[in-house]
Amino acid sequence: MRIKAVISYDGSRFFGFQSQKHTNKTIQGYIKRALNRVGIDSKIVASGRTDTGVHATNQVIHFDIPKHWSDLEKLKNYLNRYLFPSIKIKNLYIVNDNFHARYWAKKRAYRYLIKINEPNPFEANYITFLNHLNLNKIEEAISLFEGEHDFKYFMKTGSETKSSKRKIYKSKLYQYKDLIIFYFEANGFLRSQIRMMVDFLIKIGKNELTKYQLLEQLQCKERYSTTLAPPYGLYLCKVIY
Template sequence: MRVKAVITYDGSAFFGFQRQKSTKETVTSAIEDALKSLKIDSTITGSGRTDRGVHATGQVIHFDLPSYWRDLEKLKLNLNRKLDAIAIKHIAKVDDHFHARFSAKKRLYRYLFKTEAPSIFEKKYISTYEPFDPALLQKALNCFIGEHDFKYFHKTGSDTHTTVRCIYQARYRKINHYHFIYFEANGFLRSQVRMMIESAMQCAKGQMQLSELQEQIEGIKRYTHRLAPPEGLYLARILY
């Protein structure tokens, strides 16, 4: 029986989502170990991987259960008791053809930052940037909307056959002392969101011209490959 689970996790506790040979401190390894402790020998597949330090409030995974596991609420309860810095929010039976990654239609990321030093309780969950021009930031974000070849906006190692992606939304919002950037797309390349945020913020701070950003998006010339700090980034929602 295949199940779909929506999970949330504190990325500061892990070296990323993806399973790694060099460490067991990944989200995938933690969940698979919890499953094994319940006599469930199954690998998990996520909707996408997140970098070290990046969080999730709506990551989606799928895995297969033995036929005798019918009480999914009990499974959720048992897993949450065994997991640390990860929580299963929802779990449900799905069609055997469901795939957490390939069945996804849209992915939404949220980035949270301040222009003042975060408190000691915020440091792992909020990024910091110097003062910037909000209007310029939105203009920079608008440049990403649409279908583009993002060959200059990802780290090597992306598991994909194409670097073309379609950005549906890219917007900025401020609430009190907190600043938010939202990206919604059909998919993202490895570290693409962090690279887009950093380049947009460079424009907003006058360190990069909008014309230069546009040239990088069009694949004419690379002006920056820097990444936004991971602490403020959240994989917020996956739409199917």
């Protein structure tokens, strides 16, 4: 049976989602070992890979299980016992055998969390702390990302992709209590694209760059910035099918 799982994880404890040769400390690796402990040997496919330090509140993966595992609640409890405290399986669903967590996804959404405050060591792995930002300037600039664009100037070099064009449906800034939140929803994202976009917006908020320079980089006329915002404030928060 093919299973769709909605999971959350603390990315600061791992070297990204994808399994790697030089380390076994990846989210995919931990989930695979947990599955092996209950007699399940299956390929694990995610809606998208998250980088080292990046979190997820609603990542979606799929894997296959033997039919005798009909009690999904029991399976979820067993797996969560092995995955605690860094990974949690929130829900398990039986889906069509053709379901594909990555290829069937229509939209993906991320949040990036910032606090204008003195750094707090207990939140340092989950929020980016800054001294000052002009939020009005960021709010004016962030909407420029909406629509379909060629994001080749907003992706990490060495990325393997057939096309660098992506469509962003929502790109907004809002505040919740003492948090400043960047929200992006798109049909897909390139490698490190969001962190590069957020870093550019932070520089606009610090008066180091302008929205006009952002527009020129978005139009692939000139590169003004290719540095990345820290990974710890970034969360994969929604996958839409």
